[in-house]
Amino acid sequence: MSEAAAHHDDHGHHYNGGISRWLTTTNHKDIGTMYLVFSLVMFFIGGAMAMIIRLELFKPGLQFVDPQLFNSMTTLHALVMIFGAVMPAWTGFANWMIPMMIGAPDMALPRLNNWSFWILPFAFTLLLSTLFMPGGGPAGGWTMLPPLVLQTGMAFPFLIFAVHFLGASSIAGAINVVATVFNLRAPGMTLMKLPLFVWTWIITAFLLIASMPVLAGAVTMLLTDKYFGTSFFSAAGGGDPVLFQHIFWFFGHPEVYILILPAFGIVSAIIPTFARKPLFGYSSMVYAAGAIAFLSFIVWAHHMFTVGMPLAGELFFMYATVLIAVPTGVKVFNWVATMWQSSMTFETPMLFAIAFVVLFTIGGFSGLMLGVTPVDFQYHDTYFVVAHFHYVLVTGAVFALMAGTYFWLPKWTGHMYDETLGKWHFWISTISVNVLFFPQHFLGLAGMPRRIPDYAVQFADWNMVSSIGGFVFGLSQFMFVIVIVKCVRGGAKATDRVWEGARGLEWTLSSPPPYHSFATPPEPATIDGGYR
Amino acid sequence: MKSTLHFANRRLISRLLLLVLVMFGFGYALVPLYRVFCDVTGLNGKTGRISAATAAEIKVDQARVVKVEFLTSVNAGFPWTFKPLITHVDVHPGAETLVMFEATNASNAAVAGQAVPSLAPSAAARFFSKTECFCFTQQTLAAGETKQMPVRFVVNPKLPPKIMTLTLSYTFFRATARASANAVASVDLKI
Numbered sequence: 001m002s003e004a005a006a007h008h009d010d011h012g013h014h015y016n017g018g019i020s021r022w023l024t025t026t027n028h029k030d031i032g033t034m035y036l037v038f039s040l041v042m043f044f045i046g047g048a049m050a051m052i053i054r055l056e057l058f059k060p061g062l063q064f065v066d067p068q069l070f071n072s073m074t075t076l077h078a079l080v081m082i083f084g085a086v087m088p089a090w091t092g093f094a095n096w097m098i099p100m101m102i103g104a105p106d107m108a109l110p111r112l113n114n115w116s117f118w119i120l121p122f123a124f125t126l127l128l129s130t131l132f133m134p135g136g137g138p139a140g141g142w143t144m145l146p147p148l149v150l151q152t153g154m155a156f157p158f159l160i161f162a163v164h165f166l167g168a169s170s171i172a173g174a175i176n177v178v179a180t181v182f183n184l185r186a187p188g189m190t191l192m193k194l195p196l197f198v199w200t201w202i203i204t205a206f207l208l209i210a211s212m213p214v215l216a217g218a219v220t221m222l223l224t225d226k227y228f229g230t231s232f233f234s235a236a237g238g239g240d241p242v243l244f245q246h247i248f249w250f251f252g253h254p255e256v257y258i259l260i261l262p263a264f265g266i267v268s269a270i271i272p273t274f275a276r277k278p279l280f281g282y283s284s285m286v287y288a289a290g291a292i293a294f295l296s297f298i299v300w301a302h303h304m305f306t307v308g309m310p311l312a313g314e315l316f317f318m319y320a321t322v323l324i325a326v327p328t329g330v331k332v333f334n335w336v337a338t339m340w341q342s343s344m345t346f347e348t349p350m351l352f353a354i355a356f357v358v359l360f361t362i363g364g365f366s367g368l369m370l371g372v373t374p375v376d377f378q379y380h381d382t383y384f385v386v387a388h389f390h391y392v393l394v395t396g397a398v399f400a401l402m403a404g405t406y407f408w409l410p411k412w413t414g415h416m417y418d419e420t421l422g423k424w425h426f427w428i429s430t431i432s433v434n435v436l437f438f439p440q441h442f443l444g445l446a447g448m449p450r451r452i453p454d455y456a457v458q459f460a461d462w463n464m465v466s467s468i469g470g471f472v473f474g475l476s477q478f479m480f481v482i483v484i485v486k487c488v489r490g491g492a493k494a495t496d497r498v499w500e501g502a503r504g505l506e507w508t509l510s511s512p513p514p515y516h517s518f519a520t521p522p523e524p525a526t527i528d529g530g531y532r
Numbered sequence: 533m534k535s536t537l538h539f540a541n542r543r544l545i546s547r548l549l550l551l552v553l554v555m556f557g558f559g560y561a562l563v564p565l566y567r568v569f570c571d572v573t574g575l576n577g578k579t580g581r582i583s584a585a586t587a588a589e590i591k592v593d594q595a596r597v598v599k600v601e602f603l604t605s606v607n608a609g610f611p612w613t614f615k616p617l618i619t620h621v622d623v624h625p626g627a628e629t630l631v632m633f634e635a636t637n638a639s640n641a642a643v644a645g646q647a648v649p650s651l652a653p654s655a656a657a658r659f660f661s662k663t664e665c666f667c668f669t670q671q672t673l674a675a676g677e678t679k680q681m682p683v684r685f686v687v688n689p690k691l692p693p694k695i696m697t698l699t700l701s702y703t704f705f706r707a708t709a710r711a712s713a714n715a716v717a718s719v720d721l722k723i
Contacts, residue, residue, distance in 0.1 A: 108541055109541065109545070171552055174548075175545060175548045175549070178544065178548060179541050179544050179545060179548075182540075182544055183537060183540045183541055183544065184537075209548055209551050209552055209555070210551065210555050211555070212552075212555075213552050213553070213555040213556035213558075213559065214555055214556070214558060214559040214562075215559075216556060216559070217556050217557075217558075217559025217560050218559055221559075221560075221563075232563060234705075235648045235703065235705060236607070236646050236648060236705030236706065236707065237646075238648075240566070240570075243562070243563065243566050246562065246566060247559055247562050250559075250562070251559075308654065309575075310573060310575065310654065310655065
């Protein structure tokens with residue numbers, strides 16, 4: 001294969017030099033790299049905001065920031081991490097890996113691909129510039145609930161248009177993934193042979209296409225309510241603020257699966273590799289992901305149990321929510337069964353993947369607790385919710401991103417990363433992230449509300465522990481950057497296969513892969529030999 | 533080969549873009565759907581309006597007594613004081629009852645307000661109708677003016693027996709020219 005690849009490589013380098021290469025590139029690997037670098041930068045910007053939050057909460061009283069800035073930090077931390085760090089990172093992985101996994105030469109719509117990336121820096125310039133405006137950034141929470149969000153000053157239209165741009169970017173990315181997988185699969189790559197990362201991304205893409213336009217509609221209604229005299233959410237004009245919550249969470253719940261489904265795909269690639277065993281229950285994994293995606297559209301009101309719903313509504317949304325535990329449980333059991341009686345080794349990607357399975361499951365369990373209506377009335381809007389969604393998003397989505405980065409970094413760069421430093425990064429991150437978020441369960445159960453810059457003194461001890469964990473976790477991420485930079489600049493030469501147990505088309509290419517790969521489709525035999 | 537792929541891509545993209553448009557429209561469609569859903573279930577506590585003639589035809593259930601409580605509030609920054617003249621009243625279902633509310637404009641300029649009603653529990657909203665209410669139209673008070681305003685209502689005798697207390701609340705919002713046009717439209721429909 002590398003012969004053929006090298007051959008194509010010879011006449012393949014048509015890119016311009018310097019910055020214009022990155023501005024005008026339509027190459028899936030270049031765009032994937034830009035997405036991943038952008039996401040890493042956003043991870044540190046959002047992380048810096050989290051550090052300000054944890055610094056202020058280190059002890060009771062107002063120490064460092066005023067409440068307005070504190071509130072805009074919680075708001076922007078969420079928007080930056082969701083739309084700037086996690087979602088672009090998944091699109092970056094999709095760009096890099098999907099064409100190589102399905103034996104395609106590139107993404108189906110390369111020029112759209114360039115556009116969907118370059119919208120992002122503009123959108124975040126709009127959003128983050130609000131911090132320097134009179135009145136400050138948006139501070140009404142990332143859920144943008146009216147009437148509070150309508151009190152936002154100059155930042156308001158910037159917030160709305162940033163959300164529009166981010167939605168457009170992710171919809172374009174999703175359309176590209178669907179077109180690539182539907183139309184560019186190599187001959188012999190049938191749907192039920194697709195690697196699970198491709199499957200989960202296809203499902204994610206449909207969730208994006210179906211839910212992002214609803215968010216666009218909701219924020220457009222906010223915009224017209226504020227500036228054009230409509231009354232969608234204004235009670236004085238015959239509207240209803242609760243309606244916004246329904247529309248927002250109709251988008252918002254599929255959104256949380258948009259953030260986590262590709263993580264399921266990555267973990268399903270890594271665990272079989274280091275367990276040296278095929279994935280247990282491939283087809284049940286596919287159906288489970290589909291079932292989760294379907295259910296995600298009919299559970300939205302579990303985010304709003306306390307708005308005053310009729311009993312029948314509370315019961316329906318409770319049962320539908322708890323039902324999601326079934327397909328999710330199938331996935332967890334399959335990962336455990338894959339590891340069962342296998343020949344495991346514990347390289348850094350595997351460590352992150354195993355930590356994902358354990359810690360994501362903890363986040364899933366606290367989600368079940370929140371899904372049970374009667375107890376949600378106690379937990380609603382407390383730190384228990386904060387602990388829950390950080391377990392599923394940080395030790396879930398972000399850990400899977402790190403696992404995937406360590407897993408494919410040798411393939412991308414052609415060099416092995418520093419395994420010792422990687423393990424240090426893993427252990428410090430995993431210990432500190434639990435010190436950071438586990439005490440927040442206790443704070444929430446004891447009644448500490450979210451989104452407050454100051455708190456009653458009985459919450460002081462666990463907040464201090466949580467903040468110390470936060471600082472260590474934040475600092476330890478610089479090790480991640482050091483590992484990546486070292487790996488890009490040099491290191492032991494990586495083999496094509498990289499990992500002993502690696503299966504799949506991407507490992508048949510050279511490390512690093514040629515600029516244009518699979519200009520001729522791969523041999524069907526190499527497709528069938530995969531571990532999926 | 534190249535053109536087949538081009539055609540396949542175009543067809544797929546146009547279908548996906550259609551889905552995007554449909555879902556954008558669906559977000560907007562949720563607005564009327566929500567209103568219909570609330571009308572059917574009484575979910576947001578919006579109460580009904582009937583004519584005085586209809587109200588007179590309803591048979592009074594002398595055997596049953598329902599307590600109706602009144603709550604008032606004004607939206608943030610709205611310069612009125614607003615209160616019911618009595619805090620609660622015991623009524624027989626089917627009997628038309630008149631209660632008075634009093635508002636004072638504490639500012640030194642004329643202010644127009646729109647009252648928005650809400651009834652709890654929401655399951656009772658469908659069984660609570662008004663023949664007259666200051667919330668049917670905007671109210672304007674001159675600087676320092678105090679005004680008494682009536683509400684005439686009937687509780688439907690079909691009210692589920694387990695509901696023994698109703699709470700009717702009104703919130704006054706600042707009425708703007710455009711907001712009131714919308715409010716009046718919805719008043720005709722609902723209040």
